[in-house]
Amino acid sequence: MRISVQETRDRIPQRDIILESTVRLMVPFIQLYGLYVIVHGHYSPGGGFQGGVVLGASVILFALAFGLPASKHYLSEGGDILLANAGALIYTGIATLCALLGGMFLDYSALAKILPIDPISWRSHGIFLVEVGVGMGVMAIMVSIYWDMASAGRLDEGL
Amino acid sequence: MKPLALLATLITGALLLYGTADFAAWGDPQSPPNSNISVRYVEQAVKETHVPNIVTAVLGDYRGYDTMFELVVIYSAGMAVMGILRRRED
Numbered sequence: 097m098r099i100s101v102q103e104t105r106d107r108i109p110q111r112d113i114i115l116e117s118t119v120r121l122m123v124p125f126i127q128l129y130g131l132y133v134i135v136h137g138h139y140s141p142g143g144g145f146q147g148g149v150v151l152g153a154s155v156i157l158f159a160l161a162f163g164l165p166a167s168k169h170y171l172s173e174g175g176d177i178l179l180a181n182a183g184a185l186i187y188t189g190i191a192t193l194c195a196l197l198g199g200m201f202l203d204y205s206a207l208a209k210i211l212p213i214d215p216i217s218w219r220s221h222g223i224f225l226v227e228v229g230v231g232m233g234v235m236a237i238m239v240s241i242y243w244d245m246a247s248a249g250r251l252d253e254g255l
Numbered sequence: 256m257k258p259l260a261l262l263a264t265l266i267t268g269a270l271l272l273y274g275t276a277d278f279a280a281w282g283d284p285q286s287p288p289n290s291n292i293s294v295r296y297v298e299q300a301v302k303e304t305h306v307p308n309i310v311t312a313v314l315g316d317y318r319g320y321d322t323m324f325e326l327v328v329i330y331s332a333g334m335a336v337m338g339i340l341r342r343r344e345d
Contacts, residue, residue, distance in 0.1 A: 249340030
């Protein structure tokens with residue numbers, strides 16, 4: 097008996113226990129590593145962009161294994177847009193705050209007027225705050241571009 | 256329209272390639288990029304920012320403007336893709 101291509105496809109189970117268990121195990125570690133790359137950017141290669149891409153990749157991996165709607169269950173559409181905007185606003189906001197506090201635009205040492213610690217240390221902490229913003233923005237945009245590209249903008253099933 | 260686009264691409268590519276002729280020789284210690292500002296970064300970055308990783312210090316502090324607009328570029332790209340592709344079936 098011959099069976100059509102479509103019937104063969106239907107017989108392949110849509111859920112794969114090996115794939116799902118592997119991804120379920122990997123995603124937390126990938127996300128932990130992404131956070132590590134962001135916060136350890138002062139001491140090792142890394143920073144907001146790289147860490148954000150790793151975090152975004154964890155969500156994309158989840159979406160590939162469990163389907164796009166499942167990933168939207170963990171990171172909602174609105175939450176994703178909120179993250180992207182918050183990331184961009186954290187960076188520009190801190191830069192503007194520095195200017196409002198009497199320093200130059202992006203001169204983090206001016207933040208010492210809010211929390212009086214050494215201005216030189218504030219430059220270090222300012223870079224960290226800004227990197228967090230970069231990480232949030234990059235992660236959200238990576239996920240959003242994947243969602244749109246994979247489902248032609250309908251966000252229903254994905255690849 | 257396609258030959259026009261191809262022509263524009265070729266001309267832009269040729270101009271960019273022509274521009275690379277003025278680049279400083281790679282690895283030349285006397286070239287302006289290597290003798291002008293890099294020395295200051297290497298000597299002063301840790302003292303001025305307390306960040307042991309000079310790359311991060313340059314990226315986040317000295318060249319903070321550049322990094323800020325990199326983020327804005329990514330943000331705009333994401334919003335553009337969202338604006339073009341995303342649709343809602345009501």
